[in-house]
Amino acid sequence: MFLNRVDLEVGQQLAPLTKTITKEKIDLFESVGTATLGNGSGQSGPVNIHTDPQKAAERGLTEPVASGQMSFAYLHELVARRFGMDFRQGGDLTVTFLRPVYSGDVVTIHGAVSSKDVTDGRTSLVLEVWVENQREEKTAVGTAKVTVPSPLT
Amino acid sequence: MTETLQIYGEMSIGDQLGHLEYVITDENLALFRESVEFPEAAFPSIAVKEYLAVLAKKFGEIPFISAKHTERYFSPPKLGRSIQVSGWIRDKYERRGRNWLVVETLAVDEIGTEILRSEHTILIGAITRSDSVS
Numbered sequence: 001m002f003l004n005r006v007d008l009e010v011g012q013q014l015a016p017l018t019k020t021i022t023k024e025k026i027d028l029f030e031s032v033g034t035a036t037l038g039n040g041s042g043q044s045g046p047v048n049i050h051t052d053p054q055k056a057a058e059r060g061l062t063e064p065v066a067s068g069q070m071s072f073a074y075l076h077e078l079v080a081r082r083f084g085m086d087f088r089q090g091g092d093l094t095v096t097f098l099r100p101v102y103s104g105d106v107v108t109i110h111g112a113v114s115s116k117d118v119t120d121g122r123t124s125l126v127l128e129v130w131v132e133n134q135r136e137e138k139t140a141v142g143t144a145k146v147t148v149p150s151p152l153t
Numbered sequence: 154m155t156e157t158l159q160i161y162g163e164m165s166i167g168d169q170l171g172h173l174e175y176v177i178t179d180e181n182l183a184l185f186r187e188s189v190e191f192p193e194a195a196f197p198s199i200a201v202k203e204y205l206a207v208l209a210k211k212f213g214e215i216p217f218i219s220a221k222h223t224e225r226y227f228s229p230p231k232l233g234r235s236i237q238v239s240g241w242i243r244d245k246y247e248r249r250g251r252n253w254l255v256v257e258t259l260a261v262d263e264i265g266t267e268i269l270r271s272e273h274t275i276l277i278g279a280i281t282r283s284d285s286v287s
Contacts, residue, residue, distance in 0.1 A: 025190075073189040088228075
């Protein structure tokens with residue numbers, strides 16, 4: 001599945017991903033931390049602004065919102081699918097969260113090469129990445145960096 | 154809100170936060186992969202939200218919204234190994250009347266292999282509809 005060939009050029013896009021956000025997916029995502037860390041998760045169990053309408057209302061929200069970390073995970077997937085271990089060993093990802101994502105939203109995950117440098121047999125790429133909702137609003141933007149082959153291998 | 158600001162006032166750059174330790178099991182890896190709909194997803198971080206857990210261990214639950222998250226990957230974690238996470242306050246500043254905090258974490262496994270380093274920037278305090286939320 002993972003293709004490590006660096007045949008991308010500046011301006012080219014990765015194959016986008018599409019995710020439909022549902023309350024069930026949000027609840028499942030929120031359950032991972034408590035399942036793994038138990039009471040040490042700091043996440044009030046699975047009851048928080050991402051899962052509970054009342055908790056969300058207490059914080060001025062009209063309804064629960066998906067964690068920004070879900071968008072982060074989707075962006076990670078976009079890059080990991082293309083670069084595999086080279087991303088997971090030496091890569092990095094920075095994401096700024098711009099707008100809430102709600103249950104019912106359909107988000108598309110994008111990435112495009114913004115720079116490419118070949119030095120000593122290694123190709124270093126910088127990708128602009130972003131998440132867009134069904135209204136074509138960007139909900140998160142960021143940058144991914146990966147070197148092929150990874151300097152850590 | 155006043156209590157939250159008092160807690161924020163007690164925080165200092167460089168403060169060590171709580172320490173986490175957990176094991177990557179088949180079950181929690183499968184749960185994570187199902188939650189992100191990616192069968193090859195790596196672990197830890199992301200759903201575990203270590204930045205939040207280490208902060209809560211030191212200061213309790215604090216209302217905040219997430220603004221920015223960075224992860225740098227060194228080595229994927231191995232199934233069955235214990236993951237240990239340490240965290241500290243990387244930065245703290247006020248901008249346009251708002252209180253910001255940057256929490257840094259480092260995850261290593263039981264034999265000392267570095268897994269990942271993260272930085273999470275949060276806005277402490279109230280949320281309004283115009284703010285991003287995560």
